[in-house]
């Protein structure tokens with residue numbers, strides 16, 4: 001609850017008045033944030049990465065109108081590799097929101113009518129249930145408004161929290177919201193917005209073409225791409241961020257995850273100040289700062305010499321083999337007294353801008369030995385395990401599905417009408433319009449990577465649950481559908 005300045009002020013005060021009690025501090029801080037008076041209304045400036053809106057400076061707290069649109073759209077992950085991103089405001093990470101402590105943010109979330117899925121937003125800067133997720137759940141072609149007061153200064157992640165949450169985040173649904181302290185952060189010359197994310201594709205790293213999201217790899221945390229700002233090369237070459245010798249640079253760095261922690265480092269620089277985890281605590285003279293998934297840090301440093309400084313996740317294979325690499329190009333006079341080496345651009349980028357192709361595993365996936373004489377009860381029990389691991393995120397625990405997104409499996413007329421068609425959906429995935437119990441769905445079910453036995457078990461479990469027609473699906477039938 002403390003303001004940045006307030007914190008240091010309190011330290012000084014407590015040094016002078018040794019008797020200062022901690023209760024008094026708490027009281028002071030809460031009065032200053034929750035009761036800050038709102039004067040007037042303004043539209044929030046939103047920016048796409050790597051840019052940030054203008055600093056708040058000395059402005060008073062206001063009613064701040066934020067209008068954000070969700071867009072599902074195809075983009076480029078790497079040379080020749082396309083990916084369907086789900087975005088807040090059309091970019092990955094989503095639009096940067098800049099507020100000050102005490103603002104009353106009126107947030108309107110619109111879901112574009114061409115989108116396929118409902119979404120919502122959970123802002124870590126919100127004090128309230130679900131960080132706004134419950135109030136902002138919005139179907140395609142609709143919009144929702146809710147409001148919150150910014151009580152705690154700091155840099156916060158926001159993300160989609162619609163089931164399956166991991167999939168929405170993995171597809172790019174995250175961004176940053178900054179809550180500046182009273183009077184704003186200290187002035188610097190350049191500010192940029194960078195956010196790391198890990199991506200999971202059906203094909204191997206670098207495999208060309210439109211790559212669908214891979215749920216199995218995501219669950220295993222086996223990322224094909226680890227990148228800054230949504231794609232390989234978002235911050236390299238002509239896209240590099242820039243500064244001049246002698247300037248101070250502040251980076252607002254977030255990590256959307258969904259899985260990996262970032263070891264954020266700038267090669268050839270030392271962070272003068274790091275707002276650890278995006279909060280009030282300032283650490284000085286830092287080489288590498290750890291940014292957890294769903295967390296952030298504010299770093300600043302003065303650039304003293306010219307050259308290209310490489311931004312990396314220092315878990316270094318991610319940088320050179322999976323894309324977590326950016327550039328800060330600093331121009332100006334050489335400072336031989338500070339650094340006398342040969343200036344060489346791109347020295348830490350030997351693999352070139354395109355990603356290395358990983359050697360493909362020659363080993364064939366072994367199929368679990370199928371137990372022919374498994375009882376129906378055993379199949380149902382094993383099938384439930386598969387369901388809770390694989391299907392549950394979308395179709396939900398009781399097979400009830402999610403309105404407008406994931407069709408029900410409970411009492412599903414579509415399921416009960418045709419066993420082989422249903423098996424085919426689990427084996428191959430499904431897109432296009434279908435009608436289940438009188439309601440239309442037009443969405444994507446990704447192909448499930450399961451053994452034939454697992455498919456037979458999970459389908460048997462589904463058919464023998466929630467009022468379905470009790471079909472016992474055999475491995476033989478699954479193989480028939482597969483080989484058709």
Ligand SMILES: [Cu+2]
Nearest residue numbers: 119160162168
């Ligand atoms: Cu979403």
